Amino acid sequence: KAGVTQTPRYLIKTRGQQVTLSCSPISGHRSVSWYQQTPGQGLQFLFEYFSETQRNKGNFPGRFSGRQFSNSRSEMNVSTLELGDSALYLCASSPGWEVGQYFGPGTRLTVT
Amino acid sequence: ELKVEQNPLFLSMQEGKNYTIYCNYSTTSDRLYWYRQDPGKSLESLFVLLSNGAVKQEGRLMASLDTKARLSTLHITAAVHDLSATYFCAVSPQGAQKLVFGQGTRLTINP
Numbered sequence: 001k002a003g004v005t006q007t008p009r010y011l012i013k014t015r016g017q018q019v020t021l022s023c024s025p026i027s028g029h030r031s032v033s034w035y036q037q038t039p040g041q042g043l044q045f046l047f048e049y050f051s052e053t054q055r056n057k058g059n060f061p062g063r064f065s066g067r068q069f070s071n072s073r074s075e076m077n078v079s080t081l082e083l084g085d086s087a088l089y090l091c092a093s094s095p096g097w098e099v100g101q102y103f104g105p106g107t108r109l110t111v112t
Numbered sequence: 113e114l115k116v117e118q119n120p121l122f123l124s125m126q127e128g129k130n131y132t133i134y135c136n137y138s139t140t141s142d143r144l145y146w147y148r149q150d151p152g153k154s155l156e157s158l159f160v161l162l163s164n165g166a167v168k169q170e171g172r173l174m175a176s177l178d179t180k181a182r183l184s185t186l187h188i189t190a191a192v193h194d195l196s197a198t199y200f201c202a203v204s205p206q207g208a209q210k211l212v213f214g215q216g217t218r219l220t221i222n223p
Contacts, residue, residue, distance in 0.1 A: 031209060033209075033210065035211075035213075042213060042215050042216065043200065043202075043211075043213035044213075045211060045212065048209050055209050056208055056209055056210045058210070090154060090155065097209065098160070098162060099160065100145050100157050101145075101157070102157065103147075103154045103157075104154060105154045
């Protein structure tokens, strides 16, 4: 089975712009989660989707949003980018919590 | 709010030695996960621990969970250089489908 894929892998944006990141889960996995990883804050949960519904949301401002499509693919959007949004954004998919989450390679976002 | 703390945060050890990484968490949960991350790479799942007393082993790594003490350990036996990486524990709060991560333990194994 193919693993979790994320596009793009690298992105450079300017403050104030917006960005959309994409994630394709492992086939058959209906739960998709997003995490932000920074040197200062570590790994932080953004949100989780299951069957197109957001089930959980982390403690991030409303500039961070996401959605899931009927084929389980997910996107996250960050509007009005700030320098502090520079991070590795990881997507993970899961068939169930007894198995755990499988992480994609990440999208490294740099905001200048 | 669930908090997860790992110690040590940095560990430098010699090949052939044994050591343990500790993961403490603050609220009740029986879902704990260990991940490995190599520099510039994503997270690789190592162990899934879902009940009190659970013990899992893979090669030179062994993980255990004590839900009453809210403690998990990752034990490294006869370390080899290939195990150099950052190790994260993560806990899923009861009733929530999300992971709360520890700070990570950066492990360096020297020949």
